Amino acid sequence: MEALPETKLLRLFDVLYTEGSVTGAAEQLGLSQPTVSIWLAQLREQLGDPLFVRTSKGMQPTPRAQALIGMVRDALDALRQIGGAAPAFDPAHSDRRFCVAMTDASHVNLLPQLLGHLRQSAPSIGFRAGIIDVTLAERLQSGAVDLALGLIPELGAGFYQQTLFTQDWVCLARADHPRIGARLTLSAYRREGHIEIVSGTGHHLLENALRHARVTRPVVLELPGFLGLSAVLETSDLLVTVPRQTGETLASRGTLRLHPCPFPIPPFTVKQHWHTRFHQDPGNRWLRHACMALFGTTPAARLQPSPA
Template identity: 30%
Template sequence: MRFEGLDLNLLVALDAILEERSVMGASRRLHLSQPAMSAAIGRLRQYFNDEIFTISQRKLVPTPLAQSLEKPTRDILLRIRTNLISPPKFDPANSERRFRLVVSDYASIVLMHAVMKRVYRDAPGVCLEILPFSDRVDEQLQRGEVDFVIVPASNLIDGHPSQHLFADEFCCVAWRGNREIGRSISLRRYLQAGHITAQLGLMGGASFDERALVQLGYRRRIELIAPNFTAMAAMVIGTNRIATMHHRLAAIFARNFPLKLLRAPVRIPAFREALQWPASFHMDPALAWLREILTDVASEVDRTPAAQMRVG
């Protein structure tokens, strides 16, 4: 199909090349032969009267014009996919769609376990792919590479719709065999103790609770940084270290691990989890269906006291 002299198929080729930075990679992605992909590059050069790419160290390097075309090309293709190609209705019972969600292990346990049960009950052919956080989350949303991101409300990504999910408080977690800490912990002891914390790619450094403590003028001694919240809780066991973590998740862990929960000696602001999705997919009926399940389950989590939290 042509639009004002431009073969719209060339936009698909341009997007693949900009993403892959390789003729071979782009041809594999589009299931085309390398000669066919090379021909598409030639036609792009002819239409835009620009080299589009140069070769440096065996890699394709986009020209300034090609770089300026990357975002609008991706936006156009996303809108075509959402508004023209996607079916106007979504039939969950017969769908085999794969949804990709970026979710922390915290939200996976507290929220997604129950979401998955409901999804598989109503849409047994649907696949949910849970992805870890990375520093590319904003790019993944912008390019439509993921359908949803569950993110702290303080880290919402500009330019995409969002919705509140649920709130949580923080508490301290210690090993049951820790004789240095009883049923409560003073602020002085809290600041003197060795701490375990977790860091996600999206946080870009300090955790939510660490930033809150610094804003309140407190500094604690962090001895270990875990890759996720589950590892953080497990690494407390057998040590005199403590961890500050979400109360709902800590209550679940305390039923399965030798852990004791303590009231935090300093008031940390409530943690709020939010849902985001690509702006270009806002009208996608399949995403609207899953979004309704996510928010419905989240409202149940929000109503459930932390002490009563159960997996699923």
């Protein structure tokens, strides 16, 4: 006789204990009486006990069945909970701590909006801005990082990615720069001193574009990131070439002026990335949806696993 799944046998045990008859159990389970009898025989064989015996009062449980009924019902309750819907994530009352890995450019562009949204809709949630480095894939897989925002082409198989927005490039200089008017020319770009931001994948895109356009520029200052950039620009005659969103944020105070780049630089897409382990996690899903609502600008944002 082919063994039945344990769930069916546990259900039969519980119904027989409650109904006290094979006929009643068959009706409850939507089975024929011969089928119930076959299942009961299998139960008896597996447990080495008659379990239920016929009496003048119907099928009565043996002491062994009485000792097991509590465990059987606990097991059925546990199986029902496992098979039920995943618990919902309630941001208004959750005290979960999220970590989002991002570049320091995102600290300028994205972090204020994201933190403001979290403080309003999830006041008890903790938040940490993590770094993007060679350990990122491992930290996303382990759950130490929930989400990563940026241009991160090195993340391979096992990760989902979703496009948030596309970035092109702009130049920044102080608003009262003595040699640059309303329009930055290519000759002025070649002539003026520059600040170079040497971190991140975007730096390589800019360097490749400069080589392709055969544009040289005098680099006066190299910075590892955007910290202090606006203060240096405001107090010098230097230029910097940055992604548009960063430039617009830094220029919003009015002391710096935004200029179109005088040579072509290919745009790039900023995406959010997460590991497949957490694709169905309710909290992770809520965080991703929040980032898409805040930053998503593409009409049909792509959701796909990263290429192998």
